[in-house]
Amino acid sequence: MxxxxxxxxxxxxxxxxxxxxxxxxxxxxxxxxxxxxxxxxxxxxxxxxxxxxxxxxxxxxxxxxxxxxxxxxxxxxxxxxxxxxxxIYGHTDPHIREAVQNALANGVNLSAHNTLESQLAAILCDRIPSWDMVRFTNSGTEANLVGIALAKAFTGRSKIMVFDGAYHGSVIAFAGGASPINVPHDYVVATYNDPQGARELIAQHKDDLAAVLIEPMLGASGCIPADKEFLQVLREETEKVGAVLIFDEVMTSRLSAGGRQALLGIMPDITTAGKYLGGGMSFGAVGGRADIMGLMDPGNPKGIPHPGTFNNNVITMAAGIAGLTKVYTADVAVAxxxxxxxxxxxxxxxxxxxxxxxxxxxxxxxxxxxxxxxxxxxxxxxxxxxxxxxxxxxxxxxxxxxxxxxxxxxxxxxxxxxxxxxxxxxxxxxxxxxxxxxxxx
Known part of the structure; x- marks a missing residue:
């Protein structure tokens, strides 16, 4: 009482x-x-x-x-x-401003390939250890949607393992329970930071499991880091059953030039990212192993399409290049x-x-x-x-x-x-x- x-x-x-x-x-x-x-x-x-x-x-x-x-x-x-x-660059970084102004001066909405998209792609593939190749999106949400689609196409399987408390964007959210507007994938929801539970669920669903999607640190649920042992178990078990391991580093990519995967030495098959990597503009990216990313080669007769009007918009491309080469260098990330x-x-x-x-x-x-x-x-x-x-x-x-x-x-x-x-x-x-x-x- x-x-x-x-x-x-x-x-x-x-x-x-x-x-x-x-x-x-x-x-x-x-x-x-x-x-x-x-x-x-x-x-x-x-x-x-x-x-x-x-x-x-x-x-x-x-x-x-x-x-x-x-x-x-x-x-x-x-x-x-x-x-x-x-x-991450603040509200008025001079390098970002100059890059955006130069891009505007050369015209927006060019309706074609441009010279900036390949520059940003090369910079990012040099930074993120798991990225042999990368494609751009307009948000982290879209990057995760594309990453899931790639994993399902690559494996021919349907189930996606996610974790309680996860947030992978506005339509793939499990912080405080599944969001009512989640896209209707066949989800298996596991317990975060529970390696044994994850191991058992992966084994249980091994024949149907396309991917395990995880934030190396839960963001929306309160900045809760994943234990290294937990992430290592996910890497080992997905390899055993042929499922794709996806790291959502939309937030944690800032922790070093190569994200948390570089700090831990654990390589996923696909990494999704976004946020500051576009210089503060609307941006997302999905990258990974060449054999998986090759499914999005438009010259591949068995490939899968990935359209998007603003995927290579010159404002974001220019801002991202300036931010990563002139401002948020590897040394600055460490600092x-x-x-x-x-x-x-x-x-x-x-x-x-x-x-x-x-x-x-x-x-x-x-x-x-x-x-x-x-x-x-x-x-x-x-x-x-x-x-x-x-x-x-x-x-x-x-x-x-x-x-x-x-x-x-x-x-x-x-x-x-x-x-x-x-x-x-x-x-x-x-x-x-x-x-x-x-x-x-």
Whole structure:
């Protein structure tokens, strides 16, 4: 009875604290509120991208510069969200801007092969170890759809193994359960970071299994890294049964020039990617072994088609080339990963010092806040946290001039300076002090 009473009291206190910060948020942001009301006249709920919506209304940004965002009410924020990992170059990188301007000057929508697509393809195949060849798409979602199609065509099988908590795009999502708009593949859903369970399921479905599709770190479920042993088991077992192993490195490709596969030395058959690799423009890519990718050779009489009006659009091609050759070089990737590791270590040390039940999971420049005592290793543990405490952290940071995802995601951008990271650490410390009684677990 005493424990339940304590939980109720604590829950009430969280609700009171959250109402207070939300009320302050409403008072400070009347123009963002008005912007949503105006947008709702022509878009459902005033929204065209679900992840950006939150109650009572989302901030409306007027412009970005470097690492900063400016909302319609005149507030400035350090952007620690980095466009959900796509905005690694910041808002106004001069190399990206010059490349886009030059591409525009030479004409857009050229209706043909161009000289830029092969340049970007060669750069990417040199960086990603598993890519003998690559094809371009317009998003990570599309890259994963194409990767699945390739695996099914290559193996002649139908089943696709995915993992609880995974997000492979808007129509291949299993974070918090299967999305109602998922494409209707024949899925086998396994438990993330459970090597024995995965081994048994692969053996059970070996005759029908076309592919195993996995994020080397769960993104949408809270930056939960896959254990190396787990990924190694997937590599070994798929080879045994002739299934295709697909790494979705749309997020984790930033961890080194060659993604997490290069750091671990585990080579998938296909890798999907996207986000920042297109220089901040709409972009996706699917690449892999030459014998698999050869199915998309239009000269192959047994090949499969892959159209797409904007697959080779000159804006994205030019921005991607500039970004990877002039900005996000291999050395810069290493440095950003180290910077993120230091930030996450600093946040976890601060939480221990303040004796609060908060942890930051992730790898390199990607991390996520969880109000939890035990190490978060599975999506179920992340879902078990009190989401209101993440909301409280989000609105607290907004007050502090820091913008990140409501779900607790941080994705560092290159322009973010050490003084910005110091500010984030200090603001987090003030959050721990301000709400310490609610963060004891």
């Amino acid at each position: 005493g424990s339940a009473g304590t939980e109720t009291h604590n829950g009430d206190a969280i609700a009171v604290a959250l109402k207070a910060v939300r009320d302050d948020y409403v008072l400070r942001n009347p123009k963002s509120s008005a912007q949503l009301a105006q947008a709702a006249k022509s878009m459902p709920g005033g929204n065209t991208r679900t992840v950006l919506y939150y109650d009572p209304f989302p901030l409306a940004m007027a412009r970005g510069e470097g690492q900063h965002l400016f909302d319609v009410d005149g507030h400035r924020y350090v952007n620690f969200l980095g466009e959900y990992t796509a905005g 950003l990963t180290k910077r993120g590791d230091r930030m996450r270590d600093g946040l976890n040390a601060l939480a221990r010092e303040k004796n609060v039940a908060v942890q930051f999971t992730g790898l390199g420049s990607l991390m996520n806040m969880h109000p939890a005592v035990e190490p978060v290793k599975t999506p179920q543990q992340a879902l078990g946290c009190d989401g209101r405490l993440r909301d409280l952290f989000f609105f607290h940071l907004i007050e502090e001039g820091i913008y990140q995802a409501r779900r607790g995601l941080v994705a560092l951008m290159l322009p973010v300076q050490q003084e910005d990271i110091d500010h984030y650490l200090a603001a987090s410390g003030r959050f721990f002090d301000r709400y310490g009684d609610l963060l004891k677990g």
